Amino acid sequence: MAGLSSRSAVAIHALAMLANRREGSLTSAEIADSLESNPVMVRRVLGRLRDADLVWSTEGRGGGWSLARPPRNITLYDAYVAVEEGRIFSRHTRPPSGACEVGRNIGDLLDAEFQSAERALEERLDRTTVADLLQRILAADKEPADH
Amino acid sequence: MAGLSSRSAVAIHALAMLANRREGSLTSAEIADSLESNPVMVRRVLGRLRDADLVWSTEGRGGGWSLARPPRNITLYDAYVAVEEGRIFSRHTRPPSGACEVGRNIGDLLDAEFQSAERALEERLDRTTVADLLQRILAADKEPADH
DNA sequence: CAAAACTGTAACTACAACAATTACAGTTCA
């Protein structure tokens, strides 16, 4: 448990590509190419984004993936919460001893602290939209390579 | 990678117990009892806290663990950074394709977003001291059980 | 209609981090 999965990175990368594509769609193979990864992994992550109504997919020949909302209305938090599950901090693996003054009461209080910290992280993620990110990506692409 | 280890919870629990003990010391066995865990795991976590100068230990008979600073000067962030390693978010497992406008540039920008979110979490953790937490633990212990 | 190009998933392997435990060497004190 050294951290979260790389699904957030995959999801945000894919959302940025879809936003850059404007009206069209992209296949899982095209997205996997950019990620230097595998179409199946991409479909698994994008399947979660679809469950969260961030993208939609069409099957069959000519099918692929598109944004379900304008990139201005999709935040990094939306992607994060769609693909990562549950909490960042692990709580006590077993309930502490009721015989100890600290053990009896720390559970709920520590949980509140951890939740509060996790919420701070989420609020920061929620302040950046996919449109913001794409704009910066395209700006960086126009700069000289050695800068 | 469903999240961080439970070492933060163990560390903070132990720090609260040591703060509650005021001047004395506690053995890893006593702390493990409260955690319903194992003395070896406790010594491993507290070893990291010692490396970060949050606690110190004495060997031999009558030995044990004590705070190295007043609990007012130890924050949950101090514990977190001492026992958890590295980053919360996993980045791209392989560098994205340089052939893609997005792939060429998303690495650094996404890293900055993730770092910023992680910093928000850390700043929230840094606002609670071990003394704060212990005070609330002791207050909760005085309340009626069904409340 | 048949082939091609997609998505949607199941199944499998490999790997790394973690929790948990046993074992034991070294240290200190009574």
Place this chain on the structure above:
DNA sequence: TGAACTGTAATTGTTGTAGTTACAGTTTTG
């Protein structure tokens, strides 16, 4: 000397993830 500690190596079982192959189902195109 023996009891009570810390410090740490070694081991085991579990879990989540990354990565891959395989293939069934869907849709468009020639």
